[in-house]
Amino acid sequence: xxxxxxxxxxxxxxxxxxxxxxxxxxxxxxxxxxxxxxxxxxxxxxxxxxxxxxxxxxxxxxxxxxxxxxxxxxxxxxxxxxxxxxxxxxxxxxxxxxxxxxxxxxxxxxxxxxxxxxxxxxxxxxxxxxxxxxxxxxxxxxxxxxxxxxxxxxxxxxxxxxxxxxxxxxxxxxxxxxxxxxxxxxxxxxxxxxxxxxxxxxxxxxxxxxxxxxxxxxxxxxxxxxxxxxxxxxxxxxxxxxxxxxxxxxxxxxxxx
Amino acid sequence: xxxxxxxxxxxxxxxxxxxxxxxxxxxxxxxxxxxxxxxxxxxxxxxxxxxxxxxxxxxxxxxxxxxxxxxxxxxxxxxxxxxxxxxxxxxxxxxxxxxxxxxxxxxxxxxxxxxxxxxxxxxxxxxxxxxxxxxxxxxxxxxxxxxxxxxxxxxxxxxxxxxxxxxxxxxxxxxxxxx
Numbered sequence: 001x002x003x004x005x006x007x008x009x010x011x012x013x014x015x016x017x018x019x020x021x022x023x024x025x026x027x028x029x030x031x032x033x034x035x036x037x038x039x040x041x042x043x044x045x046x047x048x049x050x051x052x053x054x055x056x057x058x059x060x061x062x063x064x065x066x067x068x069x070x071x072x073x074x075x076x077x078x079x080x081x082x083x084x085x086x087x088x089x090x091x092x093x094x095x096x097x098x099x100x101x102x103x104x105x106x107x108x109x110x111x112x113x114x115x116x117x118x119x120x121x122x123x124x125x126x127x128x129x130x131x132x133x134x135x136x137x138x139x140x141x142x143x144x145x146x147x148x149x150x151x152x153x154x155x156x157x158x159x160x161x162x163x164x165x166x167x168x169x170x171x172x173x174x175x176x177x178x179x180x181x182x183x184x185x186x187x188x189x190x191x192x193x194x195x196x197x198x199x200x201x202x203x204x205x206x207x208x209x210x211x212x213x214x215x216x217x218x219x220x221x222x223x224x225x226x227x228x229x230x231x232x233x234x235x236x237x238x239x240x241x242x243x244x245x246x247x248x249x250x251x252x253x254x255x256x257x
Numbered sequence: 258x259x260x261x262x263x264x265x266x267x268x269x270x271x272x273x274x275x276x277x278x279x280x281x282x283x284x285x286x287x288x289x290x291x292x293x294x295x296x297x298x299x300x301x302x303x304x305x306x307x308x309x310x311x312x313x314x315x316x317x318x319x320x321x322x323x324x325x326x327x328x329x330x331x332x333x334x335x336x337x338x339x340x341x342x343x344x345x346x347x348x349x350x351x352x353x354x355x356x357x358x359x360x361x362x363x364x365x366x367x368x369x370x371x372x373x374x375x376x377x378x379x380x381x382x383x384x385x386x387x388x389x390x391x392x393x394x395x396x397x398x399x400x401x402x403x404x405x406x407x408x409x410x411x412x413x414x415x416x417x418x419x420x421x422x423x424x425x426x427x428x429x430x431x432x433x434x435x436x
Contacts, residue, residue, distance in 0.1 A: 086260065086312060089297070126328075129294075148293040160286035193294030194326055 007048040007055035008205050008247040009063040015040040015074055041122040042070065043249050045135050046115045047205040049181070054113030058103055062115045062182045065099030089128055089190060092121055096130050096188055103183030114183035118149055118203050122251075125194045127201065132180045132188045136209055138217065139193065140200040145218035148193055152180035200226065200252045204233070207246035211237045226250040258301075260310040261419045264330055266358055267339035268347045269318030272372040275402035276339060277315050280412050285403050292317045295329055302416040309416045313337075325354065330361040335419045337411070338369040338395065343379040348386060355395065366418035368396050370411050375401040 016039045046062045048055025073091050081088075096117060107113055116133025129137060134151040150156065155175030158164045169175055180187040195201070200221050208217070212233065220232045230250040237246040265273040274292050278284050281298045296315040301308050316329050330336075336358055341347045351369065359367075369390050371382055390397045396414065400407035 086262070127294075146293050150290060160288050160290075161284060162287050189296065190298075191294055191296040194328060 005053070005056055006245050007059060008207070008245040009044075009046045009048070009056075009059040010203075010247050010249055011042070011044045011063050011067055012249060012251075013042040013067065013070065015042070015070070039124070041251070042066075042119065043122070043201070043203050043251060044117065044119045045203045045205055045247050045249055046117045046182070047133070047135050047207070047245065047247070048113060048115040049178070050111075050113030050183075054107075055115065057106075058113035058115040058183050059117075061103050061106065062096075062099035062117050065102050066095045066117075066119060069095035069098045085126075085128075088123075089192075092119065092128055092130055093188065093190060095119075096132070096182060097186070100182045100186045107183065112183065114178070114181040116178065116205070117182045117188075120201060120203060122195070122201075124253075125196065127193050127195055129191045129193070130188050131191075132182055132186055133178045134175075135203065135205045138202040138204075138221075139195065140202070140218055140221045141196060141198070143218065143222060145214050145221070147214075148191065150189065151175075152178060152187070152189070154179050195253050197253055197255060200229070200250060202233075203249040205245060205247045207242055207244035208233055208237045208248055210244065211240035211242040221250065226252040258308045258310050259420065259423060260312060261334040261416070261423075262312045262314060262332055263335045263337055263415060263419070264333045264358070264362070265313060265315045265337050265339060266325060266330075266354055267318055268341075268350050268354070269320060271318060271339040271341040271344075271347050272370075272402050273318060273337075273339045274315050276337075276370060276372060276400060276408055276411075277313050279402045279405055279408050281313065283405075285405075287403075300412070302413065304413075304417055304420055307420060309420055311412070311416055324357060327357075327361045330358055333362045333365060334422070335365050335415050336362060336367040337415055338367060340369060340371050340382075342371045342373050342382045342399070343376050345381045348382065352393065355393065366415060366422050367394070368398065368411055368415045368418075370400040370407070371397055372400045372402060374399040374406060375403045 044063050044066055046059035048059035076091050116135040118135040118137050119130045120137055121128040131149045134153050136147055137149040138145055138147050153175050154177040155169035157179045158174055159166050159169050221229050230248045233248040234246045267273050277298055281300050292315055294317055298313045300311045302311055338351055340351050387397045398407050398411045400411055
């Protein structure tokens with residue numbers, strides 16, 4: 001069964017400030033050296049919660065807020081400088097917080113619609129991560145899949161603190177309750193990883209990870225293009241009986257030609 | 258407010274993440290999760306009239322044969338080394354890590370947390386080890402992320418050291434972001 005309403009939203013953006021030489025008969029083209037500027041690629045997935053309609057609104061507001069804020073701050077993003085990367089990270093965090101504040105204003109009552117949000121911003125080779133909830137980020141390197149986000153659920157928190165066992169948490173449904181979410185109680189985790197050529201990046205909602213085990217995800221990510229891998233992952237989740245919305249964003253780091 | 262980047266460095270499983278979680282969030286998780294890449298937390302530390310905004314870069318622990326990506330260490334104002342007091346090899350490997358780290362960061366304030374001090378019956382370090390670290394210019398302190406013992410002291414010592422370093426007359430070249 002596939003849900004009629006999609007509570008997931010995603011966005012893939014590229015910000016660039018560059019001069020690209022497409023053709024010339026000049027002998028010396030070194031004048032364009034250093035004018036490439038950094039290319040910034042932004043990937044976001046969000047999975048709304050709080051009833052079908054509310055969840056859809058929440059994830060939409062969160063992703064739209066990120067897109068709008070980064071569009072406003074485009075000059076700051078373009079001026080990325082590795083020595084001032086904390087400022088860059090603060091801009092990315094602010095983009096997420098803006099969505100959170102907007103949702104809080106729209107739904108002031110406690111327990112209103114909220115959403116997970118996992119955002120990866122790639123300024124090669126560094127990927128900056130802002131994450132809330134139980135959507136996930138992975139990267140595949142030389143066949144090995146590594147999850148770079150940790151699920152922020154009550155189940156994970158309670159088991160981590162030895163308050164309950166995994167079995168107790170599962171039975172009580174604590175893994176379905178988020179301990180951090182945009183629009184609810186937001187405690188985003190912030191981090192980064194350096195990617196390498198050939199790595200494949202995956203951001204996905206739990207509609208995938210609840211039904212497809214990691215080894216199968218790794219195999220599907222390794223096969224074919226990024227686009228076909230994304231489709232294969234979604235198909236695998238649906239074939240495995242997934243009835244939740246499934247979103248998978250796949251990007252592969254390849255050498256520009 | 259003065260912002261300072263502190264890199265947490267140590268072999269895998271020494272308790273870097275647990276120390277940060279204890280210090281920043283006052284929690285301890287007995288379940289081991291290996292860090293992937295870098296996890297960044299912040300903590301505001303009031304020192305006298307100044308507030309130091311510590312940016313804690315919890316860097317993925319490596320095995321002895323793997324180097325830390327130098328790019329993670331770039332711009333660090335201080336280094337918080339972590340040793341597992343129940344695994345002697347983590348101390349021996351620290352000396353190599355410290356050499357590598359210093360080649361990237363320069364001579365910045367550093368501290369070594371001899372962690373897991375609550376596991377007294379498994380403790381393998383002695384006073385001579387602390388002296389050896391000190392001889393290498395590394396101030397060391399026993400800590401326990403589980404009980405919290407020594408954790409606040411270690412981070413506070415480092416925060417003060419970074420503040421002192423930034424107030425020193427020859428610190429102009431060291432960049433720190435002031436709001």
